[in-house]
Amino acid sequence: MGYDFSTIEPKWQSRWESERVFNVTEDLTKVKFFNVQMYPYPSGDLHMGHLRNYTYVDLLTRYRKMQGYNVLSPMGWDSFGLPAENAAINTGVHPREFTEKQIVRMKDQLRRLGAVYDWDREVVVHTPEYYRWDQWIFLKLYEQGLAYKKESPVNWCPRDATVLANEQVVDGGCERCGTVVEKRNLSQWFFKITDYADRLLDDLAELNEWPDRVRTMQENWIGRSEGCRFTMKVAGTEHSFDVFTTRPDTSFGMTFAVLAPEHPLVEELIAGSPVEEEARAYIAAAVRASDIERVADGAKSGIFLGHHAINPVNGREVPLFIADYVLTGYGTGAIMAVPGEDQRDWDFATRYRLDIIPTVSRPDGWEGEAYSGDGVMINSDFLNGLTKAESIPAAITWFEEHGLGTRTVQYRLHDWLISRQRYWGCPIPMINCAECGLVPVPEADLPVIHPDVEDYAPKGQSPLAAVDSFVNVACPSCGGSAKRETDTMDTFVDSSWYYLRYCDAHNDEAIFDPEKVKYWMPVDQYIGGVEHAVLHLLYARFVTKVLHDMGLVPVDEPFARLFTQGMLVKDGAKMSKSKGNVVSPDSYYERYGADAIRLFELFIGPPTDDAIWSDHGVEGTYRFLDRVWRMATGSVGKTVDRPESAEDREVLADAHRTVKKVTEDIDRFSFNTAVAALMEFSNTLNGYLKSQVGARRVTVDAVVEMMLLMLSPMAPHMAHELWELTGHDGMLAAQMWPSWDEDLVRRDVVTMVVQVNGKVRDRVDVDVDISPADAEATAMGLEKIERWLEGGTVRKVIARPPNLVNIVVG
């Protein structure tokens, strides 16, 4: 009977489901393991790149379960968002219908891979059951002042006709469609993530089980800078403005000052002035330009405002400019310019022939550019003679003592812009009343149901605004007529807390039962793509901290251990629909089956690294599985009953060594070498089964059993079928992971390498406990070695028994 995966696979898939093998409840007698992958957007077809991730997650679910953990591995759908809406615009199919069809398809594909989940806890974002609690979270943030509406310059994608969060602007373009993002002044909803900037930064230190890469990316994104903020007066006026600098030590080198074109003071300074017209044109151009356009040419331009600012450290009056290299969104939107120590200021000063006064002594020969390195202070009055490191705090102290400035911390992180002018998202639960202003929807009125519309096309405001029955509402406060907020929430709000909902997915009284969250949280293993390093992973940490501060979640970091898998690459690009290089698993399912695909996904390379797709690879893992099948079903060699021989014992010992290796490899996420170890053992077993005397039946039974246990998380269908065929009771998934016997693993005789001057010249089998002296003697006595020693003097012998002896000859 051959390896017929096409009947085996559906059989076990339905048994795992119908026998509820992977459905769990809170069980205080067991150690929990909360295994979560970043839930997918239901985009339809899964390709080989997706299957890699799903295989990793499923392997861990099955492996940890066999180790006795109470494993929760849930699944959900990030089902709000632009793709469904765009599909609706193109095809006229309602996003809900489109999305729900995709979910059905994807579930089917997960099933076909043999991926198992606790489907009782399925979370579907676009259902009122779920998004109701998005709205609830919004209200809680609003209560605490952590959600607010404000007019500010925001990123606008003209193609998707919606605003975007800073995190969703990639290389100056829209994360979704790539269109160059514009700046617009709009009134938008924000979450005040900057209140948590320090904690989000500091707590990264606790996340030891996160990849350094991700931690560094978050660190850079939060972008904490320590420095000094001080006020500068505009000479001859009542006006003043604040500047922020990380280099207060260079204040004596200030030779001009710059305001961002959008700075509020600019209007007052130019009104009625000779430069008004020129300045207005410059400002208009700067405001209109996208960020990348502003950066593009690299040349610094600006306009002298006809005013001077007073440098507080020495009273010097310096010319005041507007220039678009100063950004309105960072610091105070105004700078003191120190061309001697800042290259941007240097470039500007050179162009406009402004003074350059060095304040830090240069290395010999340094000229033609700004110097930002270390040195001794010069031209700097009371700072002269100090080093850069000494003079930064000294300068801040001076500002503080004179009441002119303060030590401050500046973040690159901005508040999270969460409102979107699109249809397919969670409605923001706010009402605008002419009498009462902004009024939150009372909790009892949640959910604010997302209404159907006829026309999904983006128009610069949410399509919901066209639904009169949705928009017009009685004010919850005064009862008068009022209008609903029609913007929807960024889908990253949905995904910032879904893992918490898994703990209690269908609670309709509360967002979740804190007791259940207490049992399951934190997520023990979180798996997903590194592309979420600063988006989702930062937002999720923020929301968890807020809910923690509210006393709802016991932990203040959601993900104890993070694993970011590499991408699957084909034809030099990440496998993706948009690149048109996807490999569909369909034909591979038909030819080789799910287990061979899974095994190849594991074997293809280190999970953290990108891997290159190879059409032949699956064939290799299929051959391996087919060989295991034949060995386990007795069609290879013959077995006999006889007492145990040394050879039998060695095969058993090898099986134990394999268990040890596979266990350690899975624990360190080295799945490719775990598979290789199993292949290696199968080669050993194959040779043993074909041995002249015949393999010993008891030994074969024992090692095949171990092999099936190890294969269970990797190639579960075949392993389960063979488990049953070889006469075992109970389902394989419910068995314990095998352990190994250290006495068997230990080798009595090992191969010792003998080197002469570091080059391997011979090998010899020795007792594992050989003493250094005996090892040396054995090595020196080898015929081949003696030849290498002839004519030389032995200077030194390094003995590292039982592995190596190195003889140094001079």
Added chain:
RNA sequence: GCCGGAGUGGCGGAAUGGCAGACGCGAUGGACUCAAAAUCCAUUGUCCGCAAGGGCGUGCGGGUUCGAGUCCCGCCUCCGGCACCA
């Protein structure tokens, strides 16, 4: 520019400072077959040599060490992230 990561056979990749190339793919030869597929066996870094054997070899140049793919210093190339962030 700054911050990460990586460079090993024809290919994917292995290797707590101790036998470089495990395992797999591909290739070559053989067995089985009328033939093919499947399967099985063998070979497969490179150079010299009939062989025994030896030389060389982990991006480049140095160093530490009895011994370096691995550690240190200086480069090169590629990939990723951040970037007029004051």
